[in-house]
Amino acid sequence: MIKDIIMEKVEDVAIAIIPEENILQEPEWGVYLVNMKDDALEGVLVSSNGYGNLAGRNVKTSTLRHFWEKIPGKEFVKIELIEEKLFGINNEFWVSFWNKGVLYDKRFVFVTESVVENNFTKVPVIEKRGVMIK
Numbered sequence: 001m002i003k004d005i006i007m008e009k010v011e012d013v014a015i016a017i018i019p020e021e022n023i024l025q026e027p028e029w030g031v032y033l034v035n036m037k038d039d040a041l042e043g044v045l046v047s048s049n050g051y052g053n054l055a056g057r058n059v060k061t062s063t064l065r066h067f068w069e070k071i072p073g074k075e076f077v078k079i080e081l082i083e084e085k086l087f088g089i090n091n092e093f094w095v096s097f098w099n100k101g102v103l104y105d106k107r108f109v110f111v112t113e114s115v116v117e118n119n120f121t122k123v124p125v126i127e128k129r130g131v132m133i134k
Contacts, residue, residue, distance in 0.1 A: 010106040011134075012036040015093045016123040017082060017115050018130030029115070031079045033095065034125050034132070035071045041097040044068040046079055052089030052112055059089060071097075076125050087115040108133045 014034040022028050031048070035041050050061035066079055082091065091110040096103065110133065120129045 008102050008104055010095075010104045013041070013095065013097075013104075013106070014123070014132050014134035015079075015095070015108040015110075016126065016130045016132040017091075017110060018123060018126065018128050027084075029082045029084060031082050031093070032076050032123070032126060032130075033071065033079055033093075034076045034123060034134075035073060036124055036134075037099065038073045039099065040073055041071045041099055042069065044071055044077075044095070044097040047094040048080065048092065050086050050089045050091045054085075054088050061086065061089075074125055088112060091115075 012035070014036065016032045016034055018030050018032060020028055020030050033044070033046060044067065046066045047063060049063040050059070052059065064080060068077055071077055079093070090112055093108045094105075095108065096105045098104070110131065115131045119131045121132055122128070123130050123132050
């Protein structure tokens with residue numbers, strides 16, 4: 001049965017972590033799902049968690065789940081905020097969605113200490129600088 005499921009390669013979809021300021025002008029980090037496709041993603045499910053060694057002890061964050069019925073083409077959605085101290089562990093975002101009747105699934109992992117300015121790039125669609133995995 002599982003051999004009958006066709007898994008297509010995910011293209012033109014990314015997760016980005018971008019530095020921002022909140023309304024109090026304090027720094028914060030936003031996590032975004034970026035749809036660089038011309039057409040919409042449907043039934044989008046994102047599951048996020050963190051894991052690794054922080055200050056000498058193994059840690060695992062809570063798993064958060066987010067759902068959007070539709071993300072139009074060339075658009076983005078803010079998934080969540082992430083605390084800067086969590087950049088010291090792996091941060092995983094598992095994304096599943098439908099596109100043109102095909103189910104897509106991809107795991108995006110920001111490895112320990114990868115969210116640093118040396119890894120910043122201009123994130124398409126959002127047009128801000130941050131760390132992006134596609």
